[in-house]
Amino acid sequence: MAHTSTEGNEFTFPQKSISNSVSSPVENGLNITLSIPSDSCVKSFCNGDSKKKSQHNQGHIYVPAEEEKTVCGWGAFTPDCLQFFNTPKGILFFLCVASFLQGVTVNGFINTVITTIERRFDLHSAQSGLIASSYDIAACVCLIFVSYFGGNGHKPRWLGWGVLIMGAGSLVFALPHFTTSQYEAHISKEISICSSSPSIQCAEGISSLSNYRFVFMLGQFLHGIGATPLYTLGVTYLDENVKSNYSPVYIAIFYTAAILGPAAGYLLGGMFLNIYTEIGKQVDLTPDNTLWVGAWWIGFLGAGAAALLTTIPIFGYPRQLPGSQRYTVMRVSEAHQLKDGSHERASDPDFGKTVKDLPRSVLLLLKNPTFIFLCLAGATEATLIAGMSTFGPKFLESQFSLSTSEAATLFGYLVVPAGGGGTFLGGFIVNKFKLRCSGIIKLCLLCTTSSLLAIFIFFIHCPNMPMAGVTRPYDQSTLLQSNLNLTAACNAECECPREIYSPVCGSDGIMYYSPCHAGCEEISVVASGEKVYQGCSCILENKMEAMAGKCTSSCQKKNLLLVFMFVVILFTFLNSVPALTATLRCVSDRQKSFALGIQWIVVRTLGGIPGPIAFGSMIDRSCLVWQDQCGEQGSCYVYQNSAMSQYTLIAGIVYKVIGIVFFLLACFLYKPPPPESLPESSHASKNSNCNLQENKSPLETQADV
Numbered sequence: 001m002a003h004t005s006t007e008g009n010e011f012t013f014p015q016k017s018i019s020n021s022v023s024s025p026v027e028n029g030l031n032i033t034l035s036i037p038s039d040s041c042v043k044s045f046c047n048g049d050s051k052k053k054s055q056h057n058q059g060h061i062y063v064p065a066e067e068e069k070t071v072c073g074w075g076a077f078t079p080d081c082l083q084f085f086n087t088p089k090g091i092l093f094f095l096c097v098a099s100f101l102q103g104v105t106v107n108g109f110i111n112t113v114i115t116t117i118e119r120r121f122d123l124h125s126a127q128s129g130l131i132a133s134s135y136d137i138a139a140c141v142c143l144i145f146v147s148y149f150g151g152n153g154h155k156p157r158w159l160g161w162g163v164l165i166m167g168a169g170s171l172v173f174a175l176p177h178f179t180t181s182q183y184e185a186h187i188s189k190e191i192s193i194c195s196s197s198p199s200i201q202c203a204e205g206i207s208s209l210s211n212y213r214f215v216f217m218l219g220q221f222l223h224g225i226g227a228t229p230l231y232t233l234g235v236t237y238l239d240e241n242v243k244s245n246y247s248p249v250y251i252a253i254f255y256t257a258a259i260l261g262p263a264a265g266y267l268l269g270g271m272f273l274n275i276y277t278e279i280g281k282q283v284d285l286t287p288d289n290t291l292w293v294g295a296w297w298i299g300f301l302g303a304g305a306a307a308l309l310t311t312i313p314i315f316g317y318p319r320q321l322p323g324s325q326r327y328t329v330m331r332v333s334e335a336h337q338l339k340d341g342s343h344e345r346a347s348d349p350d351f352g353k354t355v356k357d358l359p360r361s362v363l364l365l366l367k368n369p370t371f372i373f374l375c376l377a378g379a380t381e382a383t384l385i386a387g388m389s390t391f392g393p394k395f396l397e398s399q400f401s402l403s404t405s406e407a408a409t410l411f412g413y414l415v416v417p418a419g420g421g422g423t424f425l426g427g428f429i430v431n432k433f434k435l436r437c438s439g440i441i442k443l444c445l446l447c448t449t450s451s452l453l454a455i456f457i458f459f460i461h462c463p464n465m466p467m468a469g470v471t472r473p474y475d476q477s478t479l480l481q482s483n484l485n486l487t488a489a490c491n492a493e494c495e496c497p498r499e500i501y502s503p504v505c506g507s508d509g510i511m512y513y514s515p516c517h518a519g520c521e522e523i524s525v526v527a528s529g530e531k532v533y534q535g536c537s538c539i540l541e542n543k544m545e546a547m548a549g550k551c552t553s554s555c556q557k558k559n560l561l562l563v564f565m566f567v568v569i570l571f572t573f574l575n576s577v578p579a580l581t582a583t584l585r586c587v588s589d590r591q592k593s594f595a596l597g598i599q600w601i602v603v604r605t606l607g608g609i610p611g612p613i614a615f616g617s618m619i620d621r622s623c624l625v626w627q628d629q630c631g632e633q634g635s636c637y638v639y640q641n642s643a644m645s646q647y648t649l650i651a652g653i654v655y656k657v658i659g660i661v662f663f664l665l666a667c668f669l670y671k672p673p674p675p676e677s678l679p680e681s682s683h684a685s686k687n688s689n690c691n692l693q694e695n696k697s698p699l700e701t702q703a704d705v
Contacts, residue, residue: 069318069319070086070318070319070320070321070322071083071086071318071322072085072086072090072316072317072318073316074315074316082316085313086317086318086321086322087321087322088238088241088242088246088250088321091156091237091238091241091314091317091321092238092250092253092254094310094313094314095159095230095234095237095238095254095314096253096254096257097257097306097310098159098163098166098230098234098307098310098314099230099231099234099254099255099257099258099261100257100258100260100261100264101163101166101167101261101303101306101307101310102166102223102226102227102230102258102261103257103258103259103260103261103262103264103265104261104262104264104265104268104299104303105166105170105223105261105265105299105300105303106135106220106223106227107261107262107265107389108261108262108263108264108265108266108268108269108299109265109268109269109296109299109300109303110131110132110173110220111132111262111265111266112265112266112269112270112273113269113272113273113294113296113299114128114131114132116273116293116294116296117131117216117296119291119293120183120209120277120293120296121176121209121210121212121213122209122210123210123213127210127213128213130213130217131213131216131217131220132220133609134216134217134220134221134224135220135221135223135224135227136224136604136608136609137221137224138220138221138222138223138224138225138228139224139225139227139228139600139604140600140601140604140605142224142225142228143228143232143597143598143600143601144594144597144598144601146158146162146228146229146232146233146597147228147232147233147593147594147595147596147597147598147600148358148361148593148594148597150229150232150233150593151232151233151236151590151591151592151593151594151597152590152593154319155229155233155234155236155237155319155593156237156314156315156316156317156318156319157315158229158233159229159230159233159234159237159314160311160314160315161229161311162225162226162227162228162229162230162233163226163230163307163310163311163314164226164307164308164311165222165225165226166222166223166225166226166227166230166307167226167303167304167305167306167307167308167310167311168222168226168304168308169218169219169220169221169222169223169225169226169304170219170223170300170301170303170304170307171300171301171304171305172215172218172219172222173215173216173219173220173223173300174219174297174300174301174304175215175219176212176215176216176297177277177296177297180209180212182278182281183277183278183293193515193516193520193521193522193523193533194491194493194494194496194515194516194519194520194521194537219300226307228597228600231258231596231600232593232596232597232600233593234254235251235254235580235584235596236584236592236593236596238250238251238254239251239584239592240320240324240327240589240592241320241321241324241327242324242327243327244327244332245431245434246431247581247584248426248427248428248430248431248577248578248581249427249428249431250427251427251577251580251581252423252424252425252426252427252428252577253424253427255423255427255576255577255580256420256423256424259415259416259419259420259423259573260416260420262389262415263412263415263416265299266408266412267412268299269296269299270408272294272295272296272298272299273287273294273295273296274287274294275294275295275298276292276293276294276295277293277294277295277296277297279295333588333589333673334436334437334585334586334672334673335585335586335587335588335589335673336368336369336370336371336586336587336670336671336672337671337672337673337674338364338367338368361591361594362598364588364591365587365591365594365595365598368586368587369665369666369669369670370437370441370582370586370666370669370670370671371583371586371587371595371599373662373663373665373666373669374441374579374582374583374586374599374662374663374666375583375598375599375602375603376602376606376662377444377448377579377659377662377663377666378579378583378599378602378603378607379602379603379606379607380607380655380656380658380659380662381448381572381575381576381579381607381655381659382603382604382606382607382608382611383606383607383608383610383611383614383615383655384572384611384651384652384655384656385572385573385611386607386608386611386612386615387611387612387614387615387616387651388569388572388615389415390611390612390615390616391612391615391616391619392411392414392415392565393407393408393410393411394407394619394639395619395644395648396410396411398638398639398641398644399461399462399553399555399558399561399641399644399645400462400553400555400558401465401550401551401552401553402550402553403549403550410562414562414565414566414569415569417566418566418567418569418570418573419569419570419573420573421570421573422569422570422571422572422573422574422575422576423573423574423576423577424577425574426443426447426573426574426575426576426577426578427577427578427581429443429578430443430577430578430581435578436585436672437582437585437586437670437672438667438670438672440578440579440581440582440585441582441663441666441667441670442667443578444575444578444579444582444663445660445663445664445667447571447572447574447575447578448571448575448656448659448660448663449660450567450571451567451568451571451572451575451656452652452653452656452657452660454564454567454568454571455564455568455649455652455653455656456649456653457560457561457564457565457568458645458646458648458649458652459645459649460557460560460561460645461557461641461642461644461645461646462553462555462557462558462561462641463555463641463642464638464640464641465511465550465551465553466509466510466511467503467510467511467512467513467638468486468488468510468511468512468513468517468518468538469484469485469486469487469488469512469513469517470484470486470513470624470625470638471624472510473485474488474489474490474538475488475489484624484625486498486513486517488538490519490537490538491516491517491518491519491537491538494516494517494519496513496514496516496517497516498628499627499628500514500516501513501514501625501627501637502514502515502548503549503550504518504520504533504546504547504548504549505546505547505549505550505551505552506518506536506538506539506541506545506546507539507541507543507544507545507546508539508540508541509551510539510551511550511551512536512538512546513625515533515536515546515548517538518533518536518537518538518539518546519535519536519537519538519539520533520534520535520536520537520546521534521535521536521537522534522535530547530548530549531547531548532545532546532547532548533545533546533547533548568652580596582666583595583596583599584596586670614651615648615651618647618648618650618651619639619644619647619648620636621643621647622639622640622641622643622644622646622647623636623638623639623640624636624637624638624639624640625637625638
């Protein structure tokens with residue numbers, strides 16, 4: 001008896017009616033022999049009564065590769081109520097929760113609280129930078145192992161362990177708060193005005209609290225290890241268990257959740273920092289005080305607990321979702337065809353299950369020029385994204401004379417709709433137009449070119465706000481002799497320290513380095529809570545007053561800059577999901593997870609890690625005023641807006657042009673499978689008319705893509 005299964009239904013053809021059989025090669029290496037009945041039997045099967053038709057023509061005819069458990073549960077505990085979630089949408093939801101938590105923690109909370117951690121644990125900027133880089137270092141170390149062995153293993157279990165480790169990393173990161181003594185702020189008198197005769201004592205020696213940086217690094221290592229399966233195995237698990245046309249949409253939703261995570265992390269992190277770190281303790285400090293330390297640890301506890309809970313349902317998913325085998329059988333391979341035919345080796349079901357196949361697997365990917373150039377193009381885009389996310393708020397802060405919190409909020413308003421919308425839109429376009437690999441690469445090329453044209457907006461910049469001793473002299477009758485001359489006759493007797501940078505806006509519309517540098521002698525607090533300085537000898541207006549904070553910029557080009565920055569961010573993220581989809585399409589099915597792992601290594605080592613360094617070094621060239629930490633140069637306080645725009649433009653053009661070249665090479669060198677190897681039924685509709693012929697297999701006639 002010939003046995004074939006359709007959508008869980010079974011039917012049998014009588015042996016006496018069998019006239020011939022067709023052996024259909026299947027992508028996973030199995031050889032499935034399907035029996036074709038005689039013409040009379042065919043007519044009976046296709047044109048039978050409506051009841052039979054509804055039972056047997058609902059999907060592909062396929063034979064499972066192996067009898068394997070596809071129910072959702074943990075061991076023998078598989079209640080029927082859980083099977084409602086045993087669908088692609090169900091696993092997508094839990095993977096989105098995990099990616100959202102990863103974005104909240106790594107790209108949100110840590111970036112928000114890093115300054116607070118430096119203050120609380122006496123860390124230098126280099127030490128805090130090493131803490132941030134520990135995530136990428138751990139991810140690069142684990143990517144090959146996880147993507148190679150996890151790609152051929154039980155992916156949900158690997159994902160569950162990854163999210164579990166990531167949650168443990170968040171709890172470890174919050175641990176120093178509970179193992180140190182309570183924070184005691186030593187409040188000193190107001191030293192920023194002229195009459196206080198300030199004196200700054202430079203600290204000597206290294207605090208023992210700085211040793212906690214190793215605990216923070218451990219937490220980041222665990223974050224990096226745990227997130228590694230999420231963006232390699234998670235993507236391929238989604239791709240394997242849905243129709244190939246729907247895969248870009250699922251991946252786009254998954255990555256959109258990852259992008260929305262940092263935005264939520266910034267908002268929640270800012271809220272937690274307004275709470276004093278020692279909850280319940282009454283202090284005379286406010287969040288505006290430089291000695292204030294917020295409750296930086298709350299977010300990590302919450303994210304860690306949520307991650308641990310998320311692992312429970314992920315562990316319960318089977319190796320393959322119910323019904324996914326038919327998508328595997330009918331999937332049309334678009335892998336790049338190598339001239340020597342060695343790509344066919346990867347279609348062997350046993351390929352990649354042992355360490356011996358690792359060198360050959362790497363060699364196959366290295367011989368795939370489309371994959372190589374897609375990786376390099378992804379590295380250039382990652383460089384821009386990393387630099388943009390790191391220095392975007394600083395660019396807005398300098399151009400529009402905003403406070404740090406205002407710039408971060410404004411940048412968040414740009415990134416959430418542009419980044420999240422662009423990511424989802426990229427997957428939607430690939431699905432809507434049913435683009436194949438070559439068409440997807442052309443879409444990436446179009447997006448990169450569009451963002452390159454929009455990036456020329458950085459020819460425009462907002463002028464610097466006038467700042468006494470920095471961009472203009474104190475006395476208009478004299479010229480500014482150097483880039484920085486903060487001492488004048490009006491504040492010479494104040495002996496103002498350079499270590500204290502607290503900008504104020506004078507009633508004359510000019511900014512001053514600090515109230516002391518403005519010659520202010522008194523301070524008062526108005527009903528709104530803002531500080532007002534009086535008796536400022538350097539301010540020539542009648543009021544001789546100054547308000548705390550920067551002067552408000554009246555740049556007429558602000559809206560134009562914001563609109564084109566939105567366009568640049570939109571097209572940059574619009575590129576992400578199509579590029580990822582093209583990577584999955586141009587390699588064989590058994591190499592998808594490993595290919596993503598290799599791609600992530602290239603993207604992180606060539607883009608994610610050096611990206612902020614490259615952008616930062618260029619932007620630092622436009623600095624006008626550096627922080628003075630007891631004779632040592634610290635961070636930059638004031639930038640030259642025109643130079644900052646020029647350097648940003650140069651970096652953007654260079655990386656975008658390189659990205660365009662890589663996408664062109666990937667498209668030009670891509671060699672798809674020959675047309676005759678693609679089944680004609682790949683575009684057949686679900687309710688297509690039955691037209692069986694002797695030279696067609698049931699797989700072709702029953703196709704449902």
